[in-house]
Amino acid sequence: MSAPVGQGDFTSGDxxxxxxxxNVFAIILQRLLLGLLTLFVVSIxxxxxxxxxxxxxxxxxxxxxxxxxxxxxxxRDLGLDRPVVLRYFEWLGxxxxxxxxxxxxxxxxxxxxxxxxAGGTTVLQQIAPRFANTMFLAGVTAAIAVPFAVGxxxxxxxxxxxxFDKGTNVFALTSISSPEFFLAYVLILFLAVLNPIxxxxxxxxxxxxxxxRLERSLLPALTLxxxxxxxxxxxxxxxxxxxxxxxxxxxxxxxxxxxxxxxVRHALPNALAPxxxxxxxxxxxxxxxxxVVEVVFVYPGIGQLFVDxxxxxxxxxxxxxxxxxxxAYIVLNLVADILSILSNPRLxxxx
Amino acid sequence: MTRISRRGLLRSGAAAGVLAASxxxxxxxxxxxxxxxxxxxxxxxxSDSWDGRTHSDVFMVSAGQGGVFDSLTxxxxxxxxxxxxxxxxxxxxxxxxxxxxxxxxxSFHNGKxxxxxxxxxxxxxxxxxxxxSGAAPLVSPITEMKKLSEHQVQFTLAEGNAxxxxxxxxxxLLIYPxxxxxxxxxxxxxxxxxxxxSFDPGVRFVGxxxxxxxxxxxxxxxxxxxxxAINDNTARMNALLTGQVDxxxxxxxxxxxxxxxxxxxxIQEVTGNQHYTFPMLTNSAPFDDPNVRRALxxxxxxxxxxxxxxxxHGSVAADSPIGPANQYMADLEPxxxxxxxxxxxxxxxxxxxxxxxxxxSSAAFEGAVDAAQLYQASAASGGININVVQEPxxxxxxxxxxxxxxxxxxxxxxxxxxxxxxxxxxxGVPWNDSQWxxxxxxxxxxxxxxxxxxxxxxxxxxxxxxMQQILRDExxxxxxxxxxxxxxxxxxxxxxxxxxxxxxxxxxxxxERWWMA
Numbered sequence: 001m002s003a004p005v006g007q008g009d010f011t012s013g014d015x016x017x018x019x020x021x022x023n024v025f026a027i028i029l030q031r032l033l034l035g036l037l038t039l040f041v042v043s044i045x046x047x048x049x050x051x052x053x054x055x056x057x058x059x060x061x062x063x064x065x066x067x068x069x070x071x072x073x074x075x076r077d078l079g080l081d082r083p084v085v086l087r088y089f090e091w092l093g094x095x096x097x098x099x100x101x102x103x104x105x106x107x108x109x110x111x112x113x114x115x116x117x118a119g120g121t122t123v124l125q126q127i128a129p130r131f132a133n134t135m136f137l138a139g140v141t142a143a144i145a146v147p148f149a150v151g152x153x154x155x156x157x158x159x160x161x162x163x164f165d166k167g168t169n170v171f172a173l174t175s176i177s178s179p180e181f182f183l184a185y186v187l188i189l190f191l192a193v194l195n196p197i198x199x200x201x202x203x204x205x206x207x208x209x210x211x212x213r214l215e216r217s218l219l220p221a222l223t224l225x226x227x228x229x230x231x232x233x234x235x236x237x238x239x240x241x242x243x244x245x246x247x248x249x250x251x252x253x254x255x256x257x258x259x260x261x262x263x264v265r266h267a268l269p270n271a272l273a274p275x276x277x278x279x280x281x282x283x284x285x286x287x288x289x290x291x292v293v294e295v296v297f298v299y300p301g302i303g304q305l306f307v308d309x310x311x312x313x314x315x316x317x318x319x320x321x322x323x324x325x326x327x328a329y330i331v332l333n334l335v336a337d338i339l340s341i342l343s344n345p346r347l348x349x350x351x
Numbered sequence: 352m353t354r355i356s357r358r359g360l361l362r363s364g365a366a367a368g369v370l371a372a373s374x375x376x377x378x379x380x381x382x383x384x385x386x387x388x389x390x391x392x393x394x395x396x397x398s399d400s401w402d403g404r405t406h407s408d409v410f411m412v413s414a415g416q417g418g419v420f421d422s423l424t425x426x427x428x429x430x431x432x433x434x435x436x437x438x439x440x441x442x443x444x445x446x447x448x449x450x451x452x453x454x455x456x457x458s459f460h461n462g463k464x465x466x467x468x469x470x471x472x473x474x475x476x477x478x479x480x481x482x483x484s485g486a487a488p489l490v491s492p493i494t495e496m497k498k499l500s501e502h503q504v505q506f507t508l509a510e511g512n513a514x515x516x517x518x519x520x521x522x523x524l525l526i527y528p529x530x531x532x533x534x535x536x537x538x539x540x541x542x543x544x545x546x547x548x549s550f551d552p553g554v555r556f557v558g559x560x561x562x563x564x565x566x567x568x569x570x571x572x573x574x575x576x577x578x579x580a581i582n583d584n585t586a587r588m589n590a591l592l593t594g595q596v597d598x599x600x601x602x603x604x605x606x607x608x609x610x611x612x613x614x615x616x617x618i619q620e621v622t623g624n625q626h627y628t629f630p631m632l633t634n635s636a637p638f639d640d641p642n643v644r645r646a647l648x649x650x651x652x653x654x655x656x657x658x659x660x661x662x663x664h665g666s667v668a669a670d671s672p673i674g675p676a677n678q679y680m681a682d683l684e685p686x687x688x689x690x691x692x693x694x695x696x697x698x699x700x701x702x703x704x705x706x707x708x709x710x711x712s713s714a715a716f717e718g719a720v721d722a723a724q725l726y727q728a729s730a731a732s733g734g735i736n737i738n739v740v741q742e743p744x745x746x747x748x749x750x751x752x753x754x755x756x757x758x759x760x761x762x763x764x765x766x767x768x769x770x771x772x773x774x775x776x777x778x779g780v781p782w783n784d785s786q787w788x789x790x791x792x793x794x795x796x797x798x799x800x801x802x803x804x805x806x807x808x809x810x811x812x813x814x815x816x817x818m819q820q821i822l823r824d825e826x827x828x829x830x831x832x833x834x835x836x837x838x839x840x841x842x843x844x845x846x847x848x849x850x851x852x853x854x855x856x857x858x859x860x861x862x863e864r865w866w867m868a
Contacts, residue, residue: 055746071749103398126397185585192593200593201391201586203579205555298581298590300554308397308553 035330134301138286153236172230202297239271273340280336386867391596395580397553403525404484420525420541446511468529486523511804544571572866621852624674624764630784633827646696650730671819693733704734714747715759785827
């Protein structure tokens with residue numbers, strides 16, 4: 001609502017700004033502390049859950065060769081014979097100092113070679129390149145999906161209840177309701193097998209040029225785009241339509257603005273908060289939920305590593321992956337909240 | 352389907368040296384250098400490394416023994432044993448002392464010349480304190496390794512073993528440069544045809560052909576090879592169909608028709624030693640009674656199981672683990688499916704019918720639970736009531752195998768009879784999954800020891816034949832079928848007429864033996 005701007009507003013605005021700076025910081029701080037608490041709880045749950053799974057690292061890695069002696073030897077080497085609680089606190093102590101430990105698989109390998117811990121890879125070194133790959137895929141997907149979804153949402157709001165609107169909705173709902181691997185195979189069928197435009201294998205590796213990387217990750221990115229579009233698009237559409245009944249929109253319309261301008265200039269800024277929230281949730285999903293897509297396209301991201309680690313009960317890697325996933329959710333939600341506050345003057349100036 | 356010729360006679364003892372000296376088998380004439388081989392392989396893991404002691408699946412075996420490294424000996428595609436880093440070898444009369452002559456003028460990828468020290472140090476890795484090598488049972492019987500000269504090594508064994516040169520072809524036993532082994536394992540420095548260009552564990556391996564190699568003109572045709580880790584069956588097939596890879600291992604039988612329909616791709620299928628089993632503990636009731644075991648063997652419909660579980664990709668087995676990739680496979684008639692006979696043998700055991708639990712899980716082999724249910728259906732009419740117990744795949748090998756009285760299992764098979772028997776049928780060995788011992792059959796255990804130190808191949812054939820018959824008639828392991836290795840290759844790649852059947856992908860030596868068409 002366009003209230004007349006006067007002298008009084010300036011002063012009250014100034015005092016409010018002085019108040020709101022610590023306000024946003026307080027929120028960030030509070031959220032960060034809560035986030036740390038969440039991470040702590042997550043780590044306990046994961047540690048307990050992995051330990052409750054049948055079979056441990058030694059049994060899994062030895063497979064058919066799991067004689068009691070060999071199993072015992074590996075357990076002893078890795079310290080798996082000690083109590084769970086003790087192991088958890090040791091891990092926690094290391095994690096607090098930024099040391100996520102060494103993967104069991106790597107440590108077991110080191111003991112094979114007879115080398116000491118020095119030369120091997122830490123969990124951090126193991127995860128870092130995979131995480132970078134996942135972030136790359138998430139980035140490419142976000143760059144396609146967010147403008148696409150928001151654009152579609154705006155158009156759907158603009159042409160609401162028309163064939164276009166309904167068609168878009170059906171398309172988006174169909175793609176979100178299909179399992180990811182199905183979408184992936186449909187895309188492979190049309191874009192790789194019938195019309196060989198894009199490669200069906202997305203095995204990117206270090207030393208690849210950016211262009212090649214983009215080409216390789218396009219199919220998984222498109223698959224993920226189909227998965228996340230519906231949510232964002234429908235939220236954009238709903239949030240905008242919600243505002244279209246407001247008096248100030250009517251005012252804008254009465255002034256003779258084009259419908260497009262009304263929506264983009266006047267409705268969209270006020271609808272940003274819910275849209276940002278949905279985008280954040282979907283971005284977090286892009287980091288944490290892409291396991292299936294990674295497997296289908298053989299994309300060397302963190303999801304594949306995570307699955308491998310769970311399969312072999314490699315607790316340090318599982319823990320680290322879970323912490324990253326949880327942290328991604330927490331940070332993205334935090335960013336979403338802050339952006340919502342900044343985009344909404346009423347939240348920025350609480351009375 | 353490629354036919355496999357039986358292993359030559361010149362197999363054991365001093366005679367093998369003659370064959371080895373003649374070098375590798377002659378290649379098809381059209382083989383030529385050049386090109387880049389891209390393969391999609393399963394069985395890769397993020398914990399993979401160049402440590403041969405940890406190699407267990409096709410990805411690292413193909414990259415290790417099949418690319419970057421060499422062993423002392425090599426099993427050729429036709430099953431004969433040829434020299435790799437050894438040129439020839441001879442044994443003492445009791446097969447206890449083995450002398451290997453090593454190839455001269457070979458150097459590692461870092462330039463270090465190859466010699467006797469490299470062999471000794473590399474083999475010692477497997478028996479080092481605390482090492483958990485899969486090949487420890489092969490190396491530990493060596494009581495002494497002596498360097499006779501720069502290019503001659505002598506091994507003394509605790510007891511005679513006519514198959515010793517065969518054991519040296521095992522894919523764990525890679526030769527590293529002495530004194531630089533840690534570095535060699537970290538970077539992948541061997542004497543193989545391909546040097547490591549890049550290796551990303553569980554993701555990808557790229558190798559470049561070395562400029563000059565002792566196998567020049569006989570193997571190693573590609574300029575560059577790339578192995579891509581594709582553990583997912585469907586993704587592997589897609590990659591082949593879209594032309595992103597030239598070959599893939601392990602075809603999913605359910606979608607095999609799609610591959611067959613594609614004219615640019617051909618399917619390669621060989622019958623090897625891989626077999627699916629149902630071992631029972633012969634020291635626990637009711638399986639301690641040979642009549643009960645015999646009844647169970649009459650209760651299984653092998654052909655039906657082969658058709659339904661393997662979709663026909665295999666061959667019926669006669670309860671013996673010695674397969675087509677072995678030399679002395681006996682021509683045994685399998686015990687036929689016959690419910691009446693099953694009843695008869697149950698009567699002999701003093702029973703009208705019997706109730707038994709059969710534990711199965713997909714961990715044993717794909718379709719193991721279905722196989723157990725087929726068994727249940729076929730055995731019922733013979734008075735055998737099988738209760739199929741579905742076990743969790745996690746911890747199957749620790750908690751079910753050799754623990755439960757009767758379960759499903761598999762073996763990838765071994766190159767030699769003695770190796771197979773001494774792994775799974777010798778009294779007291781840890782993987783004896785039927786607890787088969789002298790109490791069950793003293794003759795079998797006695798033959799096992801005797802045949803091991805016998806160099807005469809005619810005598811060995813007799814002994815191993817008798818052992819296989821004993822297993823068929825009295826053994827505690829039901830082996831309904833051998834499973835084929837089924838893989839697919841693009842027509843861009845040419846392969847020799849004979850494909851190795853010891854292990855998938857031409858014994859994992861595809862990068863050595865195949866070439867661009």
